[in-house]
Amino acid sequence: MSADTLRLVHLYPEQLGVSGDRGNVSTLVARAGRAGLETEVVEYRVGDDVPTVADVVLLGHGPLSGVRAVSADAQRLLPALEGFAASGVPVVGVGGGMELLTKGVVTDEGETVPGIGFFDALVRRGAPRRTNYFQVTTSYGGDELTLFGFEDHAAHLELGDGVQAFGHVVHGGGNGTAGAEGVLRGASFGTQLKGPLLPLNPALSDRVLRAALTRRSISYHPGAAHAKLDEYAAQSQRVIRENLERAFKAM
């Protein structure tokens, strides 16, 4: 491992990995790689040693059973994640992964599946189920950026006092209040944007990479090697934009 290696930590790839969330990892690996950077991916599973180094921490989406299955183990991770956040390491949670990072998930039956409280937010299940294309704007890491993906959840996200949302809903449901989507904490964020999030949104991926790398004084410049990734993502976004109003039958 050279000094310039980008270190990614992927938490609970099985339980929180039902929405192709490995794609978020793959994209960071591919984009860093095409900019000439080496990467190392550490997959963390229940019972493993708590990671001590990371440049980006990623959590994917899982069903409530997945969140429940890792909830107890995840409590051990909080001090490490707090430390990462304090030094500017992005912690990125999608769907169930974001839910695990909140204070917890209150189910339809009134039970609470404990989260770890990394984000000052609470998830309430029992909202009307949403399955639709999702368009969100965010100012994460720079100017306003438009993001596209898929939204699939039945929850409201209640943010604590003074807590910022990750973005603003243009099309879709989001947190359920005031057009807010997800939760932001410094360089870290949680969102319901699936699709997966990072492959479909290269500009956001680059912002995550820059946040991760500037703190280590490593420069990152996407170039010609990224052209196909960017073109295919742009075309994918176009097709989503053309189909935003499409309704999908869910149960």
Added chain:
Amino acid sequence: MKYLVPVLAGRLVRAVARLRGGGSAYPGRTVLALAPDFLTHVSSQFDQGVVFVLGSNGKSTTTMMLTETLRAHGLRVFTNPTGANLPQGIASAFLREVTPFGRVKHDIGVIEVDEAFAVELTRSLHPSTVLMLNVQVDQLYRFFETERVGTMMTDTAALATAAVVTNRDDQHLAPYEARPGQVVTRFGAAPDVVAAAPNGLQNANDFTREADGTRRAESEVVSLTGDRARIRVGDEEVDVRLPARGLHYAVDAAAALQTASVVLGRPVDPASVAEAFETMKPAYGRGERMSLGTDEAEFIMFKNAASLQLNLDALPQDVEQVMLAIDEGTPDISWIYDIDFSHLDHVDVLAGAKAWQLALRLEHEGIPVHVIEEDIAKAIKLMRALPSPGDRTKHFVTNYEQMMLARRILGHPDLEKTA
């Protein structure tokens, strides 16, 4: 006389729908509106009862295998056409077979049932046997929680009046235990057969349970080469030719043969089984072949991650010419990032509105894509124009909607009844 008017009304609706080229759910809806107990009335006439076939993947293929196996053993079998697995579709299927007075001549009904309607359908069809195939991460947008799908199946199984056949290798379904009056048996694939498949069986994890390797399967796939499988049924071994290549088809065959043995009350006869499988046509879009110029097009349909993975893994090594097609019929395709595409060293044509998302995925993997063409008609022209491949086969791996379009373009009318 009670059923005369409903049956004739349903048939009239069907005749009209046919003329207008319409869907096949209407006749069923009509007969159910006029005679709500129609399904019970018909199904209660089967001396050998009703079998439900449930599962995330493989329902249609297994239903066909079970139906043909039972027919080879002399039974008169009623079954519903592929995909007609909701109440109206099943009623429409019955409508085609009954006399005007609502009588049927069949000994048994083998009925493919949609998981979400299965419990409801037990109330009218009273299944004697329930076969549970698998719980796979199926169209996530539809059910949200895989365990919900598993629960729908086991709740249905609990209502079977005589027997349940379940999958020894599925974490959700294997632990099912007999309710009073039920006999539970299992099917599966031998560990070395599973280990030889590049990505295994693709059954969903159950995060609430530890795997249990101690359960026995009464029927088991013991070897698999291409489309030839050997299946142990009880103490006998049976050789079958599968309707298409792939481990999933072999497992479906084990499920069908175990269920047939349960229904017959004795082990299946190997010679009758071999004959039934030899003449079996691949189900719609599951390895179905049609001519394309001087070559053949082979169609493989997928509906979710598990079926795409199993189908990719079953493609011939170094496949020469292949088109992948996917469109808005498959809403959320996040899962393509969990698919192992390494079996392909290139893709000739990517088609459908979601071709770009697939291209993006393959670009991450460094798998070259020669052409991206959203329009399936143009994409097929491009495939047709490619020089004749060594295996004389142009492989088409598509979702359901793209396959329907492709079939029509290639001059194959819509045979499948969806309800």
